[in-house]
Amino acid sequence: MNWASLQDVFSGVSKYSTAFGRMWISIVFIFRTLVFVVAVQQVWNDEASFMCNTDQPGCTNVCYNLIFPISHIHLWALQLIFITCPSLLVVGHVKLREHKGYYVNPGKKHGGLWWTYLFSLIFKVAIDAGILYIIHYIYQGFGLPNLSKCSLSLCPNVVDCFISQPTEKKIFTFFMVTTSALCIPICIVEIIYLVYKCVHKQLHDQKGESVPGDR
Known part of the structure; x- marks a missing residue:
């Protein structure tokens, strides 16, 4: 998927989102995705620059795997993919309803579309919270x-291992963590807003139906 297709997807989701949803899209698309593609991958894609103060074959490799059992960049890539999938589900649901000849009001979500949108928010919260917990x-x-100690079977003794560009990695790690943590309350507030609007509408409809019978 190229940038134009990705932008079309988010534009379609934004059309049927609330104000909180559009705020989430801005954070994910403009900040997280662009920063991840333009900068984060460049900073973290330096496995060859990881060094330990030993010439023992295999020691540096096993120490790298010990210190970085799961790559940050791979986790963030999965995170961005998984939190984008629910948006594709919403767009697909809208397209399906339009294909069947149903008019979809961008400002209102009813029936299955409401549940699809609500599920997408819950899924996004679960993914963001799960990735933060894993890291x-x-x-x-x-x-x-800046310095890690490593003592494994392939190493002659306790060796010192050095992570390249630790300050830059810390900065981008905190950036990705902060944006993820910020998206969680936004989605939770949007969930509360959707439920409130749905309950309010049902109460209003019930009240409207009861008025003619009282006269």
Whole structure:
């Protein structure tokens, strides 16, 4: 999928989103996706620059795998893919209804479309929260040490290993973590807003139906 197609997808979702949804799209598309593609991959794609103070064959490789059991960049790539999929589901649902000849009001969501949109928000919250938990659990936080100690069977003794560009990695790690943490409350507020609007509409419709019978 190229940038034009991705932009079309988010534009279609934005058309049927609330104000909170459009705020989420701005954060994900403009900030997270662009920064990830333009800068984050360049900073993290330097496995060859990882060094340990030993010439023992295989020691540096096993230490790298120990310190980085799961690549940050791969987790973020999966995160961006998974949180985009629900948006594709919403667009697909709208296209399906239009194909069947149903008019879809961009400002209103009813029936199955309402449930699809609500499910997409819950799924996004689960993915963002899950990725944050995985990173925090595996790396014992969101920071990165400038120096790591490693002692594995392939190493002659305890060796010192150095991560290249640790400051840049920390900056972009906190950026991705912060934007993920910011998207979670936005989605939760939008969920509350959708449920409130739905309940309010049902109460209003019931009230309107009861008025003629009272006269």
